[in-house]
Amino acid sequence: MTDSTIFDKIINKEIPADVVYEDELALAFKDINPQAPFHVLVIPKQRIATINDVNEQNSHLIGHLYAVAAKLAKEHGFAEDGYRAVINCNEHGGQTVYHLHLHLLAGKPMGWPPYQDTKKGLI
Ligand code: AMP
Numbered sequence: 001m002t003d004s005t006i007f008d009k010i011i012n013k014e015i016p017a018d019v020v021y022e023d024e025l026a027l028a029f030k031d032i033n034p035q036a037p038f039h040v041l042v043i044p045k046q047r048i049a050t051i052n053d054v055n056e057q058n059s060h061l062i063g064h065l066y067a068v069a070a071k072l073a074k075e076h077g078f079a080e081d082g083y084r085a086v087i088n089c090n091e092h093g094g095q096t097v098y099h100l101h102l103h104l105l106a107g108k109p110m111g112w113p114p115y116q117d118t119k120k121g122l123i
Pocket of ligand 1: 006017029030031032033034041088094095096097098
């Protein structure tokens with residue numbers, strides 16, 4: 001089992017969060033530092049540290065996170081315009097909390113590619 005994170009405290013209601021959805025497998029709450037007009041984190045209640053820890057036993061949870069994201073996007077009126085639903089992995093992916101989470105970002109057009117480096121040859 002990986003180390004506990006702040007998200008376990010949110011799951012266990014030990015610290016507050018602006019929860020927008022909850023079921024037996026997942027929890028969704030507003031990101032404390034939003035990067036879009038609508039920025040929600042969808043997390044599995046079971047602790048999975050990173051995408052590297054996804055396997056045949058727990059991969060159904062990842063599908064569930066995306067099902068919750070799709071439901072929230074529809075409910076909040078972002079489905080047609082579109083949105084981004086991403087999971088960062090480890091340092092190069094920009095992960096800071098080691099309890100896997102899906103970022104649901106919506107309400108404005110997103111840039112792509114997400115990262116550009118002026119140093120020749122990096123991309
Ligand atoms: P990542 O960098 O992909 O690991 O994303 C971690 C996200 O968790 C960041 O967008 C943070 O703003 C967010 N975050 C950290 N602590 C909290 C918290 N207590 N409540 C809500 N969001 C949080």
